């Protein structure tokens with residue numbers, strides 16, 4: 001078994017592996033897939049596992065920025081992981097994922113995210129369940145009434161064009177920074193443009209927000225709606241709601257505590273479907289230094305990390321933060337019997353992503369330490385991470 005970069009000559013074999021795993025793509029989808037993945041090849045972002053010249057599995061690393069407490073971090077999004085059906089159950093998937101993890105580090109991604117079709121493979125290599133993508137379904141009429149008088153002077157909203165891709169990036173920076181968002185990502189500009197070129201997507205842009213939606217069998221599907229203020233949220237959601245005479249319901253990707261859910265006039269049962277994603281710290285000191293922390297918290301604690309897949313993360317670290325920024329500094333191992341918190345690779349990843357300490361403790365992801373170190377870690381890493389994009 002050999003692992004190496006996928007080249008353009010391998011793409012037919014990758015596509016064959018992909019369709020055997022996930023089903024047929026339409027002609028247009030194949031074209032779109034090739035357009036999206038081809039530029040990744042030269043960047044070393046697509047790896048294949050080969051048996052001689054035969055491709056047995058492949059996976060890629062998308063280049064993202066992910067916000068953690070309002071600060072952007074370089075993130076490798078693992079996607080398209082597939083092993084040929086006849087080669088499954090023989091270690092190809094694990095070899096591939098090890099290769100992709102190492103490549104994430106080589107590419108300078110401090111953290112990594114993936115949407116798992118199955119958990120054990122990824123968990124065994126240090127990715128852990130962290131956040132989710134929430135999709136709410138609402139009556140369209142409930143959105144229409146969020147802005148009663150469309151003729152009143154309000155938020156200026158205009159149609160998006162593919163040329164607005166850089167502006168979308170800037171809106172995300174402003175809104176995710178200001179809201180201290182944890183979890184959401186930004187695509188490369190070329191991919192935002194590619195998305196906006198799809199003429200089944202309709203988009204609108206405001207100064208501090210944007211909306212992209214499409215029709216889905218007579219109802220509406222909101223891919224993205226980001227709004228930095230109440231006025232923009234009302235303007236964009238009510239624009240979607242203005243279709244209530246035609247579309248009965250809207251399914252929309254939202255934050256777990258999306259302001260929309262508080263703006264609705266009526267709220268009783270939420271109809272929300274949740275898709276989980278897994279997260280991994282790839283480069284501990286880089287990830288800790290890049291993340292944001294609550295500004296008023298000044299705290300530090302020593303932790304021991306055991307990360308056999310990324311030995312550079314293993315060891316004893318002083319984690320500290322003040323004024324909203326943090327650092328991880330290597331320190332000597334504590335004396336035998338000292339009550340230092342001990343984290344597995346999965347525990348470190350889950351802690352970073354704000355999984356409650358009480359959950360980490362009761363799942364063996366965190367051991368040792370004291371109630372005080374628990375409080376410190378909880379204060380530093382508190383987060384309720386989400387993603388609005390699927391990849």
Ligand SMILES: CC(C)(COP(=O)(O)OP(=O)(O)OC[C@H]1O[C@@H](n2cnc3c(N)ncnc32)[C@H](O)[C@@H]1OP(=O)(O)O)[C@@H](O)C(=O)NCCC(=O)NCCS
Nearest residue numbers: 021081082083088089090091092093094115116117118121
């Ligand atoms: C999931 C997939 C990539 C795994 O590849 P593979 O080569 O069979 O995996 P490996 O042989 O390296 O097995 C690695 C571990 O994953 C586990 N595993 C593999 N397939 C699994 C499945 N379908 N469900 C649960 N666990 C699975 C194995 O049991 C093994 O764990 P173990 O060592 O504790 O027994 C492969 O089955 C596949 O391509 N499936 C279809 C597409 C897919 O689901 N891709 C993942 C998208 S996120």
